[in-house]
Amino acid sequence: MDFIQKYIHDLKKTISTVNETDIRTVIDVLEKARKSGKTIYTLGNGGSASTASHFVNGLSQGATVQGKTRFKAIGLTDNIPNMLAYANDLGYENIFVEQLKNLMNEGDIVIGISGSGNSPNVLKAIDYANTHNAISIGLTGYDGGKLKKMVKYSIHVPCHFMEMVEDIHLAISHLIASYFRVTSQ
Secondary structure (H helix, E strand, C coil): CCHHHHHHHHHHHHHCCCCHHHHHHHHHHHHHHHHHCCEEEEEECCHHHHHHHHHHHHHHHHCCCCCCCCCEEEECCCCHHHHHHHHHHHCHHHCCHHHHHHHCCCCCEEEEEECCCCCHHHHHHHHHHHHCCCEEEEEECCCCHHHHHHCCEEEECCCCCHHHHHHHHHHHHHHHHHHHHHHCC
8 A cells, every 4th residue: 555545544544533422512512602602712833723723714704604693713823923922922832821811701612722732832721721711622633642631622533643633633623614504504
C-alpha cells in the first residue's frame, strides 16, 4: 500500500473510532447555548487555530437558518494584533486567557482544540473557563493529554498522527455546523 492509500485507509479507520455520543452531547450543549444567548469561544494553535476559526464560521454563518436564533461565536485566534500584544507583554501562554477575562461571562462555552491536548495556552484558558463557571469543551487527539481530563465535554480522536487529528477535528466542526443547518429546516 502506498502512502496515499494508507493515509486514506487510516483516516477512514480513525474517524470511525470517534465516539458519536460525545459529538451528540456537544451538539446539545451548543444548542442550549444558542437558545440562551450564550457566547461560544474557540481557540487553538497552528492547524487547531485554523479549525477554531473555521468552526466559528460554521456556527456563525453555516448554521444560520432563517427564523432561527443565531449562534454567537468568537474565535480567539482571529484578532492577531491582540494575540501578539498579549504574547509580547504577558507571554504566549496567556494569549487566550487574557481575552477570556475581557469577554467571557458565566455560562458561556469555551472550546479548546489541541491535537496533543497539552498546549499550555489552551490549558490555561480552559482552567479559567472552568473556575469562572463557563462550560468547557475539548477537541483532542493523541491520548487526549491534560485537556481531555480537564474539560467538561470531550471529543477525542484516538490517533498519534497530527495531520489526521486535524483533518478529523475539521470534519467534526463541519458535521456540527451542518447538523444545525440541516435539522433546523
